[in-house]
Amino acid sequence: MDDCRAADLQPVICSDYRSQETQQRLFNNQHNRLIVQGYSEENARTEAGKVVAVPGTSEHQLGLAVDIVDIENQILDEDQEKTAVQKWLMENSWRNGFILRYPNDKSNITGIIYEPWHYRYVGKEAAKEIYDLDVCLEEYLH
Numbered sequence: 188m189d190d191c192r193a194a195d196l197q198p199v200i201c202s203d204y205r206s207q208e209t210q211q212r213l214f215n216n217q218h219n220r221l222i223v224q225g226y227s228e229e230n231a232r233t234e235a236g237k238v239v240a241v242p243g244t245s246e247h248q249l250g251l252a253v254d255i256v257d258i259e260n261q262i263l264d265e266d267q268e269k270t271a272v273q274k275w276l277m278e279n280s281w282r283n284g285f286i287l288r289y290p291n292d293k294s295n296i297t298g299i300i301y302e303p304w305h306y307r308y309v310g311k312e313a314a315k316e317i318y319d320l321d322v323c324l325e326e327y328l329h
């Protein structure tokens with residue numbers, strides 16, 4: 188965050204550690220939204236899991252993930268990638284051991300939608316390799 192600010196940017200952490208209870212509430216909210224839209228119980232659960240991690244599987248529950256947005260745009264959608272903060276983080280977060288965890292072209296591998304705000308700590312060595320190889324964490328670990 189200090190490095191990002193030193194580049195004259197204004198990053199904001201909008202989510203960090205989450206308890207099981209909080210994750211369950213977020214998941215239930217998403218699930219219920221889909222049920223209201225007419226999804227079956229099974230499909231609602233599957234689709235909700237693509238947007239909000241199934242409770243017990245979120246990296247936020249590990250305490251290793253942070254969602255960072257630009258103060259100018261704090262909406263979590265794909266437009267986040269256009270912000271100055273995201274452009275900087277995508278190029279530089281590896282220097283502090285973080286990776287963009289759910290890249291745009293890797294959803295079929297990660298099982299999670301593109302999240303140009305979600306960064307995970309993996310350590311400086313792994314982060315540099317993942318960045319240099321342009322792979323996602325799943326590919327890196329296989």
Ligand SMILES: [Zn+2]
Binds near residue numbers: 247254
């Ligand atoms: Zn996140």
